[in-house]
Amino acid sequence: MRLSILQPHPHPHRIKRWPRIDASSFHRRKDKVVVIMGATGSGKSRLSIDLATLFPSSEIINSDKMQVYRGLDITTNKIPPAQRRGVPHHLLGDVDTDHHGEFSPADFRHRAADLIADITRRKNLPIVVGGSNSFVHALLVQNFDPHSHSNVFQQQGLISSELRYMCCFLWVDIALPVLSQYLRDRVDDMLNSGMVDELAQFFDQDAARRTGFGLRKAIGVPEFDRFFNKYPPSMSQGDDPLRESAYQEAVRAIKDNTCELAERQIGKIERLKRAGWDLRRIDATEAFRGVLTSGSDVWERQVLEPSVKIVKRFLRE
Ligand code: ATP
Known part of the structure; x- marks a missing residue:
């Protein structure tokens, strides 16, 4: 494989270990959820696996609206089982289009909320990862209106900043020319x-x-x-x-079409931020430029370490 940035860290034992953090041991008002956002191809899956390796009680819930379906694993870029390192993944290839029809934002809200409740009950940490911002919005907002939801990114004022979970948002961002x-x-x-x-x-x-x-x-x-x-x-x-x-x-x-999708996804993330979502932007441009030019990997320093700091602080809140 020529490009390796999307693969989890090749030598997990070399990542500086942070003490095991049990996400359940902190007092909570609402359930805590880590949400990894970013355009297609920005390295969200890699970051999720690296974080789950460092915070070992994590479970991943996919929020890419195409990856929820069974089939087309290469075309939709599902993380291959060998790279999942035993981290439990949910809603990744679970839905059969023929039997279930279209999986809507309302379906996602319902299914992912059940998963979050179950993961939290088992004292684990849910990490939501995927590029479908309409799914992420549907899942997280306190009040969900399926009728206006299809326009949520088209019309001003429809994005709600009142959320039903305590969320730690990590936004993996890459300068568009480099990402393209x-x-x-x-x-x-x-x-x-x-x-x-x-x-x-x-x-x-x-x-x-x-x-x-x-x-x-x-x-x-x-x-x-x-x-x-x-x-x-x-x-x-x-x-x-x-x-x-x-x-x-x-x-x-x-x-x-893939480049246009990435641009639209970044636009939606920026709208969520403007609407008051507390997104922590992590600039992965140099890590990607390194892979494209010299093959060097600055991922750990520029993306993983700041993300770990943010998650640790969030879990202590
Ligand atoms: P929209 O409301 O435009 O569907 P969204 O936030 O709900 O946006 P996106 O993840 O941005 O969802 O997906 C928009 C479209 O991009 C999908 O309908 C599909 O055509 C394409 N797409 C998204 N993810 C993938 C993927 N993993 N593989 C292939 N195509 C994808």
């Missing part, structure tokens, strides 16, 4: 890891039912549907320049 370059390279890595085969299988299985929602909205599906409609997976590949240019067009569209 990283995301484009990541798409190439995903293609090399079998993304086209995965999408071809999904296309075949899905042909009869064409639901038009759920996992079908994942970036990669519509772009390659257009390609497979012209060049079905069963067709022999041959040496066709038109096919090659249609393939390159699909890849270009995925890269562009």
